[in-house]
Amino acid sequence: DMGDDAASLPAARDAFKEAFARAAPAARANSIPISAGQLYRFVHEMRIGDNVIYPRKSDRTVRWGEVVAPYVFDTEDLAEFGHRRGVRWIGKLSRDSFSQGALYELGSALTFFEVKSFAEEFREKFADPDNVAEMRTSPTQDETEHGVLRDIEETTRDFISKRIKTDLKGSALEPFVASLFRAMGYNARATRAVRDNGIDVIAHRDELGIEPPILKIQVKSHDANICADHVKAFYAMVQERDVGIFITTGDYTASAASFARSKGNLKLIDGSGFVELIQKYYDRLDMVSRETIRLRRVLVPDAQSA
Incomplete structure (x- = not known):
């Protein structure tokens, strides 16, 4: 300036x-x-x-x-x-x-x-x-x-x-999220088939899923802001030694974000953060997930020399 x-x-x-x-x-x-x-x-x-x-x-x-x-x-x-x-x-x-x-x-x-x-x-x-x-x-x-x-x-x-x-409305988003966490190095599976009371995806580092922490993930596919009551209801299902991850394609209210900050084993991911994770791990997603969101690499000017 x-x-x-x-x-x-x-x-x-x-x-x-x-x-x-x-x-x-x-x-x-x-x-x-x-x-x-x-x-x-x-x-x-x-x-x-x-x-x-x-x-x-x-x-x-x-x-x-x-x-x-x-x-x-x-x-x-x-x-x-x-x-x-x-x-x-x-x-x-x-x-x-x-x-x-x-x-x-x-x-x-x-x-x-x-x-x-x-x-x-x-x-x-x-x-x-x-x-x-x-x-x-x-x-x-x-x-x-x-x-x-x-x-x-x-x-x-x-x-x-x-x-x-x-393309990933409702329950279709859950297996995609499981694929994303597998791309991040976890063993992950969608749980909708077993109706696991609001836990949509379970992820863990070990093969058997017995070593803590176990990631318990809830996924919401809509634009409305997630309120604190929804986050609290989800967190009630997360045991102390587990980690709760709430993912929404929208955003969170201020009270929901404040509640999450008070819990060391609770992570909120909003729509922007979700997109960033997809970009970061896209190359490791399975074929079905990549066919849903089809991207390809292109050459662009180097930001340092542009």
Whole structure:
């Protein structure tokens, strides 16, 4: 960050590049145009009244807002976000509400861009008659290369999440989870056939399943947040020497998370964490599981050199 009021610079990209070079002399030469270009667009190309689409990774939502204030430089917050614009946030939707193509187009945005192919989908989803904010200049080649890896990773996570929710609903998710734990090195089996009172998968390191800890796993396939009562009911079935693992394709309420933190042998895995495990151990999954969520390896730019 330049740590200075960008509005005082000439409205030219080269001026922003020179300012960044002076402020960060140790920065890589190919990173300066990227940083300078982002701030230039933020200061000079964004307009009051523009709509903003913000993909929020922490809760997998897409947020829709409107720019309501000009650029300001906040000297009170130099360490974090000194360069600011006021945005009125209008609403939010789960990423799963959008088609894969729309998410891919959104994921390609590095700074500002014009939504073309799926503009109508975003308008309909957010029920707003105004056009999606337009990009007045296209991203530079440097910025595009820098974001390729991030875009692919996000698109892959979205693809996996949707496959889980469409192809692994209900009891179909249990054998998949057992396969995942086998890929992690456990002996694991789904227990639905024996109706094991809410324990969907049992996993253990030894062949016979007699050496502690035994992992007792419950799986929930829905978007609603899991409340503390559900987690407590599950934990009541977990013996002291065992480990309880609750997996949901959604999320947990704050009270459920708080309860889990108070128990040393209880682990909660939300939808995002579940997807991360699938990505990490995908190559070790059995053939049936890999056919359900079909991925292939591709070559992408090295993030260190992009």
